Amino acid sequence: MARIVEVEAYLGPEDLASHARFGRTARNAVMFGLAGIAYVYLVYGMYDCLNVVTEEDGVAGAVLIRAVEPLEGIEAMRRARFVVEGRRRAIREASDEARAAAAQRLAGVPVTRLASGPGLVAAAFGIDRTWTGTDLCDPASPVRLEPVPAADALADDAVRITTRIGVGYAGPDWADRPLRFVRRSHPSVSGPAAAR
Numbered sequence: 258m259a260r261i262v263e264v265e266a267y268l269g270p271e272d273l274a275s276h277a278r279f280g281r282t283a284r285n286a287v288m289f290g291l292a293g294i295a296y297v298y299l300v301y302g303m304y305d306c307l308n309v310v311t312e313e314d315g316v317a318g319a320v321l322i323r324a325v326e327p328l329e330g331i332e333a334m335r336r337a338r339f340v341v342e343g344r345r346r347a348i349r350e351a352s353d354e355a356r357a358a359a360a361q362r363l364a365g366v367p368v369t370r371l372a373s374g375p376g377l378v379a380a381a382f383g384i385d386r387t388w389t390g391t392d393l394c395d396p397a398s399p400v401r402l403e404p405v406p407a408a409d410a411l412a413d414d415a416v417r418i419t420t421r422i423g424v425g426y427a428g429p430d431w432a433d434r435p436l437r438f439v440r441r442s443h444p445s446v447s448g449p450a451a452a453r
Contacts, residue, residue: 259325259372259381260405262440263447265421267308269317274427277317288317293394293402297379297386304376305385309393309402323422323437325372326445327381334371334381339363341380369444377447417441422448 267275267288276285276298287296288310296308296319312318327334339360372381379385382400393402419437426432439446 258329259327261322261324262326262443262445263322263324264438265321265323266311266436266438267319267321268436269312272427273431274421274424275317275319281317285317287389288319289315293392295384295388295391295393295400297384297389299386300376305379306375307379307382307384307388321375322378323375324439324445324447325378325381326443327368327371331368331371335363335366337383338371338377338380340383367444373445374447411440415441 267277269275270277270280272278275288277288279285281289284298285296287294288308290310291314292309292311294310296310297305298308300306307322308319309322310319342359342363372378384400388400391400392398393400395401417439418435419439420433420435421437424432
């Protein structure tokens with residue numbers, strides 16, 4: 258179990274940073290579907306990223322889960338990350354000593370940094386592209402969104418709004434829009450400490 262602490266919004270075809278910018282394709286079709294469904298894609302050829310579809314059926318939109326704070330199942334998250342990292346060629350072909358060193362390095366990652374970045378979120382939960390289409394609002398789903406108890410709701414001033422990360426290619430009109438939402442000063446938010 259984890260608490261979401263950082264997200265980015267991606268809008269429809271007009272958003273030049275969104276996968277919907279080319280219209281509906283086989284890859285992004287789920288973005289045009291019902292809200293609450295998972296859209297998982299591969300970035301840089303090696304990192305799966307979990308998004309939640311957000312709009313009504315037929316309208317593209319999704320929120321990228323950029324970082325979460327692990328709450329329960331921490332060792333399972335470490336194991337899942339090791340499995341995902343082990344799929345990379347460099348680790349697969351490494352010596353037993355190198356794999357042991359990689360496992361040791363991962364064991365030393367602070368809990369707050371286990372899922373601090375969109376690729377790490379998916380890795381910590383063992384999520385890959387086969388999860389696209391999963392209903393994240395179904396209580397029986399192995400990966401799901403759950404409501405926050407009213408007592409745990411954040412005050413407006415606990416949320417910092419910034420521009421999205423890594424979308425300069427979309428041009429200033431879209432790269433400069435305030436579509437990233439982070440829990441202010443939280444140690445699990447992605448990026449260097451100065452950016453959090």
